[in-house]
Amino acid sequence: MSSNGKKIFISGHNGLVGRALMKLYSGKPEWQIITRTKAELDLRDPQATDAFFATERPEYVILAAATVGGIKASYTHPVDFLLNNLQIQNAVLSASHRFDVKKLLFLGSTCIYPKVVEMPIREDSLMTGPMEETNAPYGVAKIAGIKLCQGYRHQHGKDFICGMPANLYGPFDNFDPEHSHVLPSLIRRFHEAKLVNAPWVTLWGSGKPTREFLFVDDLAEACSFLLDHYSGADIVNIGTGAEISIRDAAEAIRGIIGYTGEIRWDTTQPDGNPRRLLDVSRLTNLGWKAGTQFREGVEKTYRWFLENRATARV
Numbered sequence: 627m628s629s630n631g632k633k634i635f636i637s638g639h640n641g642l643v644g645r646a647l648m649k650l651y652s653g654k655p656e657w658q659i660i661t662r663t664k665a666e667l668d669l670r671d672p673q674a675t676d677a678f679f680a681t682e683r684p685e686y687v688i689l690a691a692a693t694v695g696g697i698k699a700s701y702t703h704p705v706d707f708l709l710n711n712l713q714i715q716n717a718v719l720s721a722s723h724r725f726d727v728k729k730l731l732f733l734g735s736t737c738i739y740p741k742v743v744e745m746p747i748r749e750d751s752l753m754t755g756p757m758e759e760t761n762a763p764y765g766v767a768k769i770a771g772i773k774l775c776q777g778y779r780h781q782h783g784k785d786f787i788c789g790m791p792a793n794l795y796g797p798f799d800n801f802d803p804e805h806s807h808v809l810p811s812l813i814r815r816f817h818e819a820k821l822v823n824a825p826w827v828t829l830w831g832s833g834k835p836t837r838e839f840l841f842v843d844d845l846a847e848a849c850s851f852l853l854d855h856y857s858g859a860d861i862v863n864i865g866t867g868a869e870i871s872i873r874d875a876a877e878a879i880r881g882i883i884g885y886t887g888e889i890r891w892d893t894t895q896p897d898g899n900p901r902r903l904l905d906v907s908r909l910t911n912l913g914w915k916a917g918t919q920f921r922e923g924v925e926k927t928y929r930w931f932l933e934n935r936a937t938a939r940v
């Protein structure tokens with residue numbers, strides 16, 4: 627890492643997104659990376675955050691620190707998801723304003739969009755209808771972050787931009803069943819079923835809903851692309867633009883893991899949204915496209931999971 631490049635604060639550098647950003651930016655000698663763990667700097671604390679910005683004076687910021695988790699975690703811990711995220715983004719955005727950060731990238735989520743919405747989801751469908759209730763605390767915090775970025779641009783001329791990633795997966799994901807998203811939880815379920823030779827694995831729902839999954843290294847590249855090439859108030863969806871059914875995803879993961887038992891679908895359990903797919907034409911028109919195929923991404927993730935079982939979040 628260079629000691630006299632452009633200073634970039636990668637917040638949340640030990641998380642799923644942060645690790646991919648670290649890998650990418652570590653290979654770019656023109657950047658000088660600054661990091662803090664949550665234990666070193668709790669970004670919910672505005673005084674501590676100000677003191678850090680005053681000392682380090684980052685020129686660029688990627689806000690990848692957040693309270694993140696699956697539906698179960700956000701449903702059972704609404705205060706954590708709403709308050710932590712509001713506090714983190716308020717502290718980081720206001721410090722970035724007052725300490726003259728040149729550019730900031732705020733990461734939101736597809737949870738910001740209405741529950742019932744035309745597919746693929748365009749950026750201008752934001753706030754055109756009610757959001758999924760279980761994700762609302764997280765989604766409301768993210769919408770507040772978007773409005774704050776847009777407000778700083780409008781009122782103070784700040785170059786704060788917002789990217790909305792699709793469902794992510796990859797190395798350093800959270801495989802803990804209480805907190806994980808669908809892909810890491812499938813990886814873990816099939817891996818454990820293979821170890822004990824379980825005759826079948828039961829998955830929730832019909833498997834028919836489709837989802838969009840973005841490999842986290844692709845997201846890191848998109849973040850770098852947007853920081854280098856985009857300055858605007860409009861939010862930008864970041865995804866593959868391709869969808870896969872949960873059933874096909876489960877079958878692909880089962881094959882990669884080498885689990886030979888049966889998949890049983892518990893159709894008494896809810897399916898959730900039938901489709902969730904981002905319209906990525908804004909990003910494509912800017913000149914960026916995701917490069918990793920689903921199979922390749924899952925293979926890399928599973929390889930990482932096998933090699934890092936001892937330290938992974940499981």
Ligand SMILES: NC(=O)c1ccc[n+]([C@@H]2O[C@H](COP(=O)([O-])OP(=O)(O)OC[C@H]3O[C@@H](n4cnc5c(N)ncnc54)[C@H](OP(=O)(O)O)[C@@H]3O)[C@@H](O)[C@H]2O)c1
Nearest residue numbers: 638640641642643663664668669691692694733791793794
């Ligand atoms: N995962 C997805 O599928 C997904 C999809 C769309 C958007 N996103 C967005 O991408 C961003 C990163 O998500 P992720 O999946 O990388 O999450 P993650 O793996 O849970 O990582 C979050 C990171 O934030 C840090 N953090 C949390 N609270 C903090 C605090 N109070 N002060 C300082 N640091 C704190 C954690 O630091 P420690 O490790 O030190 O505790 C952790 O490294 C989030 O904004 C999220 O909304 C994620």
